[in-house]
Amino acid sequence: MTRGWLPCGDYHQEYAKDHGWWQTNVIKGKMILLLLIVSVGFPLSLGEYWLGVANMIGYTALGALGVQLLIGYAGLITLGHAAFIAVGAYTSTLLILRFPWPQFIISWGLGYPISIIIAAIVAGLWSVLFGLPSARVKGFYLILTTMAAQFITVDFILTQYISRIGGRGQAFSLPPGTIKIGPWLIDSDLKVYFLMITLLTLTVMFMCNLLRTRVGRAWVAIRDNDIAAETLGINIVWYKLLNFFVAGFIGGIAGAFWVANLAALSPEHFPWSWSLWLVGVILIGGAGIDGAIFGSIFMVMVMEILQIIAIPLSEYWPIVFVNFAYIKDMAFGLAICAFLIYEPRGLSYRWWQVKNYFNLWPFSY
Amino acid sequence: MELFFMTLTTGIMVGGIYALVALGWVLIYKCSGVLNLAMGELTLFGAYVTIYFYAMGVPFVVSILFTLVIGIILGILVERIFLDKLIGEPILAVIMVTVGLSFFFKGLIEFIWGTDTRVFTPAIFSLKPFTVGFLKISTVYFWSFVLAIVLFLVFVAFFKYTRWGLSMQATADDETAALSLGVSARFVYAASWAIAFMAAGVGGALLGNINGVNISIGYLGLLVLPAVVLGGLNSVPGAVVGGITIGVLQNFAGTYLDAFFPGGVKEIFPFAFMAVFLLFMPYGFWGWVKIERM
Numbered sequence: 013m014t015r016g017w018l019p020c021g022d023y024h025q026e027y028a029k030d031h032g033w034w035q036t037n038v039i040k041g042k043m044i045l046l047l048l049i050v051s052v053g054f055p056l057s058l059g060e061y062w063l064g065v066a067n068m069i070g071y072t073a074l075g076a077l078g079v080q081l082l083i084g085y086a087g088l089i090t091l092g093h094a095a096f097i098a099v100g101a102y103t104s105t106l107l108i109l110r111f112p113w114p115q116f117i118i119s120w121g122l123g124y125p126i127s128i129i130i131a132a133i134v135a136g137l138w139s140v141l142f143g144l145p146s147a148r149v150k151g152f153y154l155i156l157t158t159m160a161a162q163f164i165t166v167d168f169i170l171t172q173y174i175s176r177i178g179g180r181g182q183a184f185s186l187p188p189g190t191i192k193i194g195p196w197l198i199d200s201d202l203k204v205y206f207l208m209i210t211l212l213t214l215t216v217m218f219m220c221n222l223l224r225t226r227v228g229r230a231w232v233a234i235r236d237n238d239i240a241a242e243t244l245g246i247n248i249v250w251y252k253l254l255n256f257f258v259a260g261f262i263g264g265i266a267g268a269f270w271v272a273n274l275a276a277l278s279p280e281h282f283p284w285s286w287s288l289w290l291v292g293v294i295l296i297g298g299a300g301i302d303g304a305i306f307g308s309i310f311m312v313m314v315m316e317i318l319q320i321i322a323i324p325l326s327e328y329w330p331i332v333f334v335n336f337a338y339i340k341d342m343a344f345g346l347a348i349c350a351f352l353i354y355e356p357r358g359l360s361y362r363w364w365q366v367k368n369y370f371n372l373w374p375f376s377y
Numbered sequence: 378m379e380l381f382f383m384t385l386t387t388g389i390m391v392g393g394i395y396a397l398v399a400l401g402w403v404l405i406y407k408c409s410g411v412l413n414l415a416m417g418e419l420t421l422f423g424a425y426v427t428i429y430f431y432a433m434g435v436p437f438v439v440s441i442l443f444t445l446v447i448g449i450i451l452g453i454l455v456e457r458i459f460l461d462k463l464i465g466e467p468i469l470a471v472i473m474v475t476v477g478l479s480f481f482f483k484g485l486i487e488f489i490w491g492t493d494t495r496v497f498t499p500a501i502f503s504l505k506p507f508t509v510g511f512l513k514i515s516t517v518y519f520w521s522f523v524l525a526i527v528l529f530l531v532f533v534a535f536f537k538y539t540r541w542g543l544s545m546q547a548t549a550d551d552e553t554a555a556l557s558l559g560v561s562a563r564f565v566y567a568a569s570w571a572i573a574f575m576a577a578g579v580g581g582a583l584l585g586n587i588n589g590v591n592i593s594i595g596y597l598g599l600l601v602l603p604a605v606v607l608g609g610l611n612s613v614p615g616a617v618v619g620g621i622t623i624g625v626l627q628n629f630a631g632t633y634l635d636a637f638f639p640g641g642v643k644e645i646f647p648f649a650f651m652a653v654f655l656l657f658m659p660y661g662f663w664g665w666v667k668i669e670r671m
Contacts, residue, residue, distance in 0.1 A: 148656060152610070188580055247451075288480070291476070331488075342485055345478060348480070352463070356466070
């Protein structure tokens, strides 16, 4: 029986119910409303520019979800996630541009969807390769390994070798008409937006489900105390590698989405600072899947607002506009420091407090 | 064979600068347990401040002194404003604060000085290499090495013979015991950051002499991470050995591996080496092995 809502002081009596998706009708209605707003309301009300911003938020969120899985759920700190996103993006691009697809796949528009899946798998495997040291090291040493992954993958392999394929120098560009899903050609921000919403919703649902299975609980156990987890019979090496795989998989999806978003690709889109940026996003966002999404919205919106402020200022100080990228870096750095010092639990904790206040209202003591 | 020895000497001399920067890193880690990822930006700052004063006509040695003074001030400020509040927080929080700082400093430096490569004009060291036996040694490398080693020795003497240095050693060894003997831990933390800023700043100024000052100096500063991993995170002699080893490895990779893997193998080889090294000796040569219990 689904309850209308759960008054304060009432609790579930079964474990399964406690982890159910639709615990009450209020939650169900809320989620359906959210889905309606993002899939119908925003496309109707937002202009082309803000849809572009929304796509950037979606891309950041997809990347941050993978980082959240590694850092937030398994305690494996990574500072090289951009490498796996890059691997996904390059796999997808090369498959679209270079792979000799059978004619029927191209005419049915299946090339890009298939390339998303393959890109995700390749990125996942690449991530496992660099996750292997996690069998022996953790903490700071693992951070260094993932940094090595970043420099080896992006600054060396992709820049020096993969980018040279086709002999065009640095950047790939996808000619219009190549990114096609079924009968739809992904050629406007609106269509990219729908692709983003679909991918993001699927990824979030996949992660939510995964995290309430044995696998997800094993990850949380490893995060909380890996030695205790091992004594409980969890094969920590296997689960850590699985975590790397799934995080890389999500990263690969993010990369493949980036291809559709920009229709161009260069190693400079995946610098080390982008890896750091993603970690910053989840620190600002806080724990959980909603943390990754709140963080993405917050960071991208702050940057947009800064830009809106900078445009009128640039009439008086042109240097502000010319050097806007550096102001962005400074703002991001300060935001991370401020959040870690003054709000270490992030935005999702604030959201939880607000929700809790209304849950317990009017007897909050 | 001549190429081999020339690569070796160049590597050792660049490695001397890395060792100096790595000393700053190890010091912060030993004293306050902070794993600092902003080291690249600290070197960047040193390079830019030095060249700023030098371009104003201040002699090189004096501009290095200015860099040291500004390094002390910035180090104390950074420690007081940001890291003081994070003692005892989880490792991710502390690391990410230093990452935030690195973003901030990088943005600030680029905002003030732009991204163009600057060179020390007029050149401080003569461009003509001198010869020892059959070795040709570039003057810049040689004097940078000498200066780095001199500073290194000054710092080591400071730890060994001065009261402040001894109190820093005591804190690194056992914080509680040091506190009970009247050592101010806050002073030690601030001092360790000040010294790290100074060491990295001079390192940056020297590296800037070799290739010109631009943002990639920050990347060279990051090379201290493989260096400290190699030597062990909390070992000062390890920092020297690690720094010099990384310098040598980097130059050997540039000389010999470049034929097989054209492109930037010189830049990434230390990191690739480190990733493999971590698999076999995660605590480096002289690092403390941590035994974990539940």
